[in-house]
Amino acid sequence: xxxxxxxxxxxxxxxxxxxxxxxxxxxxxxxxxxxxxxxxxxxxxxxxxxxxxxxxxxxxxxxxxxxxxxxxxxxxxxxxxxxxxxxxxxxxxxxxxxxxxxxxxxxxxxxxxxxxxxxxxxxxxxxxxxxxxxxxxxxxxxxxxxxxxxxxxxxxxxxxxxxxxxxxxxxxxxxx
Amino acid sequence: xxxxxxxxxxxxxxxxxxxxxxxxxxxxxxxxxxxxxxxxxxxxxxxxxxxxxxxxxxxxxxxxxxxxxx
Numbered sequence: 675x676x677x678x679x680x681x682x683x684x685x686x687x688x689x690x691x692x693x694x695x696x697x698x699x700x701x702x703x704x705x706x707x708x709x710x711x712x713x714x715x716x717x718x719x720x721x722x723x724x725x726x727x728x729x730x731x732x733x734x735x736x737x738x739x740x741x742x743x744x745x746x747x748x749x750x751x752x753x754x755x756x757x758x759x760x761x762x763x764x765x766x767x768x769x770x771x772x773x774x775x776x777x778x779x780x781x782x783x784x785x786x787x788x789x790x791x792x793x794x795x796x797x798x799x800x801x802x803x804x805x806x807x808x809x810x811x812x813x814x815x816x817x818x819x820x821x822x823x824x825x826x827x828x829x830x831x832x833x834x835x836x837x838x839x840x841x842x843x844x845x846x847x848x849x850x
Numbered sequence: 851x852x853x854x855x856x857x858x859x860x861x862x863x864x865x866x867x868x869x870x871x872x873x874x875x876x877x878x879x880x881x882x883x884x885x886x887x888x889x890x891x892x893x894x895x896x897x898x899x900x901x902x903x904x905x906x907x908x909x910x911x912x913x914x915x916x917x918x919x920x
Contacts, residue, residue: 690890734919738863741916745870745909749877752902756881759898760888773888778880781888 679764679771679783689765689837693827694808698758702751709747713740753778763825765834767841770813772823784823788842789849790815796831811835860920867910867917874906 719725760775774782791813798809809831812824828834885895
């Protein structure tokens with residue numbers, strides 16, 4: 675269990691949500707294309723004679739540059755995966771914890787009490803989100819802090835909304 | 851006597867090699883720190899770290915190999 679989030683004794687985890695795998699694929703695809711580009715473009719440049727013949731005599735230089743490039747792309751992919759993996763929503767029977775890992779060095783953890791929730795809206799924006807069943811959930815809360823939270827790429831957002839509403843109703847009835 | 855301009859190339863290659871290797875190792879350490887402190891599934895964490903170390907290690911070795919031939 676995460677060391678930085680402390681749960682109360684009677685607090686039960688209902689859902690742990692990570693963004694849909696398509697969000698990771700979308701971000702990763704860009705890095706893959708950028709990574710493969712030199713391997714597609716450079717042979718074409720050689721074929722059309724844009725690379726000086728003298729450079730072709732040093733294959734070690736080509737291997738060196740290709741490996742250097744692949745290492746940089748691999749590091750970018752590792753950072754992307756880490757950000758994806760550490761972005762998390764935890765729904766408990768008392769609150770919603772939103773962990774937003776924006777990059778390797780910035781992290782925002784928000785905790786919303788279920789009885790403060792005023793509105794939950796689900797947005798499905800395009801064909802891909804409709805086809806793969808994921809979307810954005812925005813939760814608006816009451817109170818002076820006006821603390822709202824939003825998470826994109828949640829799988830099956832309608833079901834998640836139902837679960838949160840059930841837990842909210844249950845918490846409110848327990849408080850009365 | 852001025853140095854031969856061609857002798858700078860191998861030096862640059864080794865500087866680039868060690869700079870990128872150091873960057874990859876630092877990134878590995880940052881990822882390990884984050885996953886150790888924040889990840890909820892230690893199995894997935896170990897798998898991801900092992901994959902990162904294995905691939906980065908292979909690429910760094912390949913980089914050093916190519917640099918030694920330049």
